[in-house]
Amino acid sequence: MSIIAQYGDVFIILACVFGFFMAWGVGANDVANAMGTSVGSKAITIKQAIIIAVIFEFLGAWLAGGQVTETIRKGIIDPALLENDPQMLVYGMLASLLAAGSWLMIASFKGWPVSTTHSIVGAIVGFAVAGLGVQSVNWGSVGTIALSWITSPLIAGVFSFMLFRSVQVLIFDNPDPFAAAKRYVPGYIFLVGFIVSMVTLVKGLSHVGLQLTFGESLLLAVAFGVIIMMFGLLLENRINRGDRRARSNYDFSSVERIFGVLMMFTACAMAFAHGSNDVANAVGPLAAVISVVENSGSVTGSATMPWWVLVLGGGGIVVGLVTYGHKVIATVGTGITELTPSRGFAATLSAASTVVLASGTGLPISTTHTLVGAVLGVGLARGMAALNLRVLGSIVLSWLITLPAGALLSIAFFFMFKGMFG
Numbered sequence: 001m002s003i004i005a006q007y008g009d010v011f012i013i014l015a016c017v018f019g020f021f022m023a024w025g026v027g028a029n030d031v032a033n034a035m036g037t038s039v040g041s042k043a044i045t046i047k048q049a050i051i052i053a054v055i056f057e058f059l060g061a062w063l064a065g066g067q068v069t070e071t072i073r074k075g076i077i078d079p080a081l082l083e084n085d086p087q088m089l090v091y092g093m094l095a096s097l098l099a100a101g102s103w104l105m106i107a108s109f110k111g112w113p114v115s116t117t118h119s120i121v122g123a124i125v126g127f128a129v130a131g132l133g134v135q136s137v138n139w140g141s142v143g144t145i146a147l148s149w150i151t152s153p154l155i156a157g158v159f160s161f162m163l164f165r166s167v168q169v170l171i172f173d174n175p176d177p178f179a180a181a182k183r184y185v186p187g188y189i190f191l192v193g194f195i196v197s198m199v200t201l202v203k204g205l206s207h208v209g210l211q212l213t214f215g216e217s218l219l220l221a222v223a224f225g226v227i228i229m230m231f232g233l234l235l236e237n238r239i240n241r242g243d244r245r246a247r248s249n250y251d252f253s254s255v256e257r258i259f260g261v262l263m264m265f266t267a268c269a270m271a272f273a274h275g276s277n278d279v280a281n282a283v284g285p286l287a288a289v290i291s292v293v294e295n296s297g298s299v300t301g302s303a304t305m306p307w308w309v310l311v312l313g314g315g316g317i318v319v320g321l322v323t324y325g326h327k328v329i330a331t332v333g334t335g336i337t338e339l340t341p342s343r344g345f346a347a348t349l350s351a352a353s354t355v356v357l358a359s360g361t362g363l364p365i366s367t368t369h370t371l372v373g374a375v376l377g378v379g380l381a382r383g384m385a386a387l388n389l390r391v392l393g394s395i396v397l398s399w400l401i402t403l404p405a406g407a408l409l410s411i412a413f414f415f416m417f418k419g420m421f422g
Helices: 002-030 032-040 046-064 086-110 116-132 139-172 177-208 214-236 253-294 307-324 326-335 341-361 367-380 389-421
Strands: 068-070 302-304
Touching: 002 086, 002 116, 002 253, 002 307, 002 326, 002 367, 032 046, 032 253, 032 326, 032 341, 032 367, 046 253, 046 307, 046 326, 086 116, 086 253, 086 307, 086 326, 086 389, 116 139, 116 253, 116 389, 139 177, 139 341, 139 367, 139 389, 177 214, 177 253, 177 341, 214 253, 253 307, 253 341, 326 367, 326 389, 341 367, 367 389
Parallel strands: none
Antiparallel strands: 068 302
16 A cells, blocks of 8 residues: 555556557557548548547547446456555556557557557556466456457458448449439448447447437437438539549449548548547556555546546547558558448448447457458458458458567566566
């Protein structure tokens, strides 16, 4: 207890600095989930993507980022093991934030889209093994998380393959693609509004105390879908038939402009949903440190989330995106396969659908892996030759080393903090 009392202010300052660093990593690496397909398909420019993400990522983090968060992330450690040594939790959370932030910085520098959740989970596993022993880790939870390496991209890939094939058959293989787009795109607009509303209602707004049932969320999402469809129809009617000679590989430019309207909306909504969800990876451990210090070393199961912590997390995400987000956005948007607005739409909607499915069934997934799988599915719909297998290989390798990299860095930082304060 004396260590907590003696260094309490130092611990909180360090936690804020490392939490901001971790949030910077989320912005630099993970925002590509929301922006990569829109930029890669040229529906929006990188400058527009940054402006959209700055606004909606911050709003998502601040408004829907959470009032209460679990002190021990993902049920990986039994809190009872830390009751007699609360300073161990503080060292561990500081080490986890610094380790996960460092790995995200390395991955972002390389342009690798990695899972921020897996980064922080790997870091917590590392400190738990080093400080409490191998038996302290709930390996069942870790195994379930590892399973998402396969389930996330597989489900999203199947969805995106089927969705883009439907676009090809209904619209691009039609003798008059523009007329077919006018006919079928309203249905796709409804799907976008419905699915992205479900993502926000199910995954995002539960944090603000708006505890909707899955059925209530479903009804609200249908209503939002209809509203968005009506709005989309107004925008669609402003698009005139383009010059039939202006084609990009497979698609009439006028048809792609219609899908470009969809991408603007999905970019805004997915940025909001992403900010509301993934800010917890940065501020969850930070809130745990604040709770332990303010409660004089008491280790409890949950910690109140002060409003300024969410602002700090949202600010970190924004700074990370502005300063370094372009590299991973380029990998997701252009590195795996060539994207157009119609292909980007199929990938984004499939990724969102997978997130909703996982929320409703409790299936563990990674947002990053989901989107990469969705982009992969769109590429496969055009044949293996459409995929950049070298880029895919480096992405899969980065996924495999994320958990152990976070764990090893966390172990090193844990013993560093223990030596400094203990």
